[in-house]
Each structure stands twice: as C-alpha cells, then as structure tokens.
Amino acid sequence: MKNILLIAFCLLVFQLELSAQQYRVVTSVESIVPNGLGRSRIINALEEKDYKEFTSVQSEDDNTRNKSDRGEIRVKNFEETKLLNFYNIGGIRFQNIxxxxxxxTSMINDMTANGWELTFVSSAVESEGGKGDGQGIFITRYIFKK
Incomplete structure (x- = not known):
C-alpha cells in the first residue's frame, strides 16, 4: 500500500513538473547602418519582471493608472554579447554575417544544452528611410521554452 501511494505521489509531482512551462526571450540586434557605425549585440535579460506591475486598466468609468516609475521597468542585469555590423566602409560584409x-548558433546550442527549446523566432527590419537617414537595425527575437 505504501509503495502504491509513493508511486502515485511521484507521478503527481512528475505531471505537475511537465505542465509548468517557462519562457525566455533572447534578442539579437544587428546594425544595418552604413559605414559600420552602428552597434550589434545579443541581449539576454538576467532578471525577471512582472508585467502586471506596469499595466494599467483604461475604461470610460474608471481611469485607473499604474503609478510605477518608468525607470523601474529597466533591467539592469543582462548579458550583452558583441556581434559584428553588417556594413563596413567597403559595404556589406558577408564575413561579418x-x-x-x-x-x-553557439548561443542557441548553449540554451538547448541547458534544457531550453527554441519554439519561435520573430524578426523585423527598420532600414534606412531615405537620403540622410543613415539609421537601421535588424532585430530578431528568439523565444525559448522549458
């Protein structure tokens, strides 16, 4: 009888661990600024934030606002891995890409070796907007699940 209860308890704990999921977002920002003047990085936050602390509810009857300071949203503990820019003085550098x-790839392999599964990848570009703009980034968000 004790063995059956022990097995049932272990199965319950195992089932709870399977259903609990954790997500992590890692972002790469790659500069597409001409002449290699931009900065490119992989950014990985090392602290968690609760979005509810910075969320307000808006309605016609109630204008409840969250009183938190915007500075509290900032994450001060994060990893920053240097990447190379897409462009240099000579133009696009395929070697940099x-x-x-x-x-x-090394970052993704490290994350998967630590039990994370890459589940989604989302990317976007804000490119040079015309003469004199000279701005642009290629941003990719890697969403991992554990």
Whole structure:
C-alpha cells in the first residue's frame, strides 16, 4: 500500500513538473547602418519582471493608472554579447554575417544544452528611410521554452 501511494505521489509531482512551462526571450540586434557605425549585440535579460506591475486598466468609468516609475521597468542585469555590423566602409560584409551566425548558433546550442527549446523566432527590419537617414537595425527575437 505504501509503495502504491509513493508511486502515485511521484507521478503527481512528475505531471505537475511537465505542465509548468517557462519562457525566455533572447534578442539579437544587428546594425544595418552604413559605414559600420552602428552597434550589434545579443541581449539576454538576467532578471525577471512582472508585467502586471506596469499595466494599467483604461475604461470610460474608471481611469485607473499604474503609478510605477518608468525607470523601474529597466533591467539592469543582462548579458550583452558583441556581434559584428553588417556594413563596413567597403559595404556589406558577408564575413561579418557568417561570424554573427556562428555566435547566434553557439548561443542557441548553449540554451538547448541547458534544457531550453527554441519554439519561435520573430524578426523585423527598420532600414534606412531615405537620403540622410543613415539609421537601421535588424532585430530578431528568439523565444525559448522549458
């Protein structure tokens, strides 16, 4: 009887662990600023934030606002991995893109080795907007699940 109860308890704990999921977002920002003047990085927050602390409810009857300071949203503990820019003085550098791919692959492999599963990838570009703009980034968010 004791063995049956012990097995049932272990199965219950195992089932609870399977249903609990954790997510982590890691972002790469790669500069597409001409002449290699931009900065490119992989960013990984090392602290958690509760979005509810910074959420307000808006309605016609009630204008409840969250009184928290915007500065409290900032994450001060994060990893910053340097990447190479897409451009240099000579133009686009395919060698830099290959180097960034190698670093991003290394980061993904490390995350999966630590029990994380890559579940989604989302990317976007804000490119140069015309004469004199000279701004642009390629941003990718890697969403992992454990």
């Amino acid at each position: 290959a180097a960034n791919d190698a670093l991003i």
